[in-house]
Amino acid sequence: xxxxxQNSGPLSVPEGAIASLNCTYSDRGSQSFFWYRQYSxxxxxxxxxxxxxxDKEDGRFTAQLNKAxxxxxxLIRDSQPSDSATYLCAVNIGSNFGNxxxxxxxxxxxxxxx
Amino acid sequence: xxxxxxxxxxxIKTRGQQVTLSCSxxxxxxxxxxxxxxxxQGLQFLFEYFSETQRNKGNFPGRFSGRQFSNSRSExxxxxxELGDSALYLCASSYLAGSSYNEQFFGPGTRLTVx
Numbered sequence: 001x002x003x004x005x006q007n008s009g010p011l012s013v014p015e016g017a018i019a020s021l022n023c024t025y026s027d028r029g030s031q032s033f034f035w036y037r038q039y040s041x042x043x044x045x046x047x048x049x050x051x052x053x054x055d056k057e058d059g060r061f062t063a064q065l066n067k068a069x070x071x072x073x074x075l076i077r078d079s080q081p082s083d084s085a086t087y088l089c090a091v092n093i094g095s096n097f098g099n100x101x102x103x104x105x106x107x108x109x110x111x112x113x114x
Numbered sequence: 115x116x117x118x119x120x121x122x123x124x125x126i127k128t129r130g131q132q133v134t135l136s137c138s139x140x141x142x143x144x145x146x147x148x149x150x151x152x153x154x155q156g157l158q159f160l161f162e163y164f165s166e167t168q169r170n171k172g173n174f175p176g177r178f179s180g181r182q183f184s185n186s187r188s189e190x191x192x193x194x195x196e197l198g199d200s201a202l203y204l205c206a207s208s209y210l211a212g213s214s215y216n217e218q219f220f221g222p223g224t225r226l227t228v229x
Contacts, residue, residue: 049217100169100170105156
C-alpha cells in the first residue's frame with residue numbers, strides 16, 4: 001500500500017461545477033496535510049493546509065479531513081479554466097516537529113471544460 | 115516578501131560529472147527541504163535541514179548530499195551523475211512557527227539533464 005494515494009485521473013469537470021479531489025494516507029499518526037497545485041512546467045504551489053478534522057475553507061477551495069478514515073479531500077467550487085492543473089496531496093507522515101518530510105501522492109490531473 | 119529562489123534554473127551535465135544546486139529560502143524560514151521530481155516516480159523527498167543540521171533523509175544513494183549554511187541557504191550536491199538523475203530538483207522552505215508552522219513553499223526548481 002502506498003503511503004499517500006490519489007486517483008491519477010484525468011478528471012474533467014465543466015466550468016462552474018464543483019471539482020472533488022480525494023486522497024488517502026496510510027499512517028494514522030500523521031498530523032499535517034496539504035494540497036498543492038502544479039501547472040505544467042512549474043513548481044508546486046501550496047493552496048491549502050489542514051491539521052484538524054473537519055472542513056477548512058479558503059475562497060473557492062475547501063479542504064476536508066477525516067483522520068479516522070485516513071482521508072483528505074479538496075473541493076473546488078465554481079471551477080474555472082485556470083484551475084486546470086495537477087493537484088498533489090501531501091502528508092507529513094508520522095509525528096510533526098523534527099520530521100518535516102512530505103510524502104506526496106502521484107497527483108490528480110484536473111481539466112476544466114469551458 | 116521574496117519567495118524561495120533556486121539557481122541555476124537549468125543545467126546540462128554528462129554522466130560521471132558532479133553538480134551543485136543552490137537554494138535560498140524565504141526570509142526567516144529556517145527549514146529547507148529538497149525533493150526530486152520525475153515523471154515516473156513523482157515527487158520524492160531527498161533531505162531536510164534545520165539550523166545547519168540534516169534532520170531527515172529520504173531513500174537516495176550517498177551520491178546525493180547537502181548542507182545548510184548559517185544564513186539558512188542550502189546546497190545539494192550530486193556526484194557521479196547517472197542518466198536517471200535527470201529530474202526537476204525542488205527546494206522548499208518552512209517557517210516552523212505559528213499555526214501553520216510546517217507549510218512548505220517551493221522554489222521554481224532546477225531542471226537537471228544528464229547526457
